[in-house]
Amino acid sequence: MASAHDKAVLQAIFSPTTPFGDVPGLNQEEELTDDDSSFDPVLLKQVKDLELKGVSAAEAGDMKTALHHFNQAIQILPSRASAYNNRAQVKRLQGDTKGAIEDLEQAISLSKDNGRSACQAHVQRGLLLRLACRDEEARADFERAAALGSEFARQQAIILNPYAALCNRMLSEVIGKLRNPEVPEMQ
Secondary structure (H helix, E strand, O other): OOOHHHHHHHHHHHOOOOOOOOOOOOOOHHHOOOOOOOOOHHHHHHHHHHHHHHHHHHHOOOHHHHHHHHHHHHHHOOOOOHHHHHHHHHHHHOOOHHHHHHHHHHHHHHOOOOHHHHHHHHHHHHHHHHHOOOHHHHHHHHHHHHHHOOHHHHHHHHHHOHHHHHHHHHHHHHHHHHHOOOOOOOO
16 A cells, blocks of 8 residues: 555656645655754744744835844844845845845855755745746756755746656656556447
């Protein structure tokens, strides 16, 4: 009997263009965490509170306040990646793509290219690079984020890799024919 993960993998193989989130058991991004054990717990709580305030302000459309909260969080714990990810989103919304990419690169570096912040930074940078028609660089970011567990990034990597999509489609057709062989009509 196949496990839930095995079924999810097969679903992804046979339906490579399944929309984001429709492959249960395959997206591991939610399980990712950042290693915050090296930070002072009091400062960490303060920074997380500032980030929550920043996210709330950004969701309300107040980018100036959001940016202020993220800048404060970075000042308190400059070696923590999460605030750079969040600040990158505000910069992107303000049209500062260059600044957003710089923050995402800092997040990747600080996270040592591991954990939730790295995964999110690769996805976000991949999207910005794709918008700039830098598809090869975008695909590399999506592939790294997919390796960290992002189903969305896996889908983007497939979209940017026409050979993978073609192979998956051909494999799906072969399996479909094996499951439902055409019976010759008798006349």
